[in-house]
Amino acid sequence: MKQEQRGFTLIELVMVIVILGVLAAVAIPKFVDLKSDAQAAALQGVVGGINSASAVNYAARSANAAKGTATIGLTCSAAATAIMQGGIPSGYTLPATALVAGDNTCLVTQTGAGGGTANATIIGI
Numbered sequence: 001m002k003q004e005q006r007g008f009t010l011i012e013l014v015m016v017i018v019i020l021g022v023l024a025a026v027a028i029p030k031f032v033d034l035k036s037d038a039q040a041a042a043l044q045g046v047v048g049g050i051n052s053a054s055a056v057n058y059a060a061r062s063a064n065a066a067k068g069t070a071t072i073g074l075t076c077s078a079a080a081t082a083i084m085q086g087g088i089p090s091g092y093t094l095p096a097t098a099l100v101a102g103d104n105t106c107l108v109t110q111t112g113a114g115g116g117t118a119n120a121t122i123i124g125i
Helices: 010-032 034-063 076-083
Strands: 102-110 117-124
Touching: 034 076, 034 102, 034 117, 076 102, 076 117
Parallel strands: none
Antiparallel strands: 102 117
């Protein structure tokens, strides 16, 4: 009886390694810039938290004036700190602009390298 040996040839193995190398060279640049994407997502998360906290505060104050926090006359920074449990995360700043009744746009700035800005809405009530 004759036994057949089966396996990959050297050329086939080299071609697989070359193909994997090309795929890695194409995929690596897509993952290199993850830091800036993460910073942008973190900024949007903080802005979303401020917007949500403002909406909850508005609902609480509208239902019962003794609940929630009065934000008219506070600065953007002070109002955001007051309505968010735990305050504004470190690494973010808001301007010292006084709030008026209604919607107020406050610019949230991410401090540090590669920091960005985004607008948050704080409802003055």
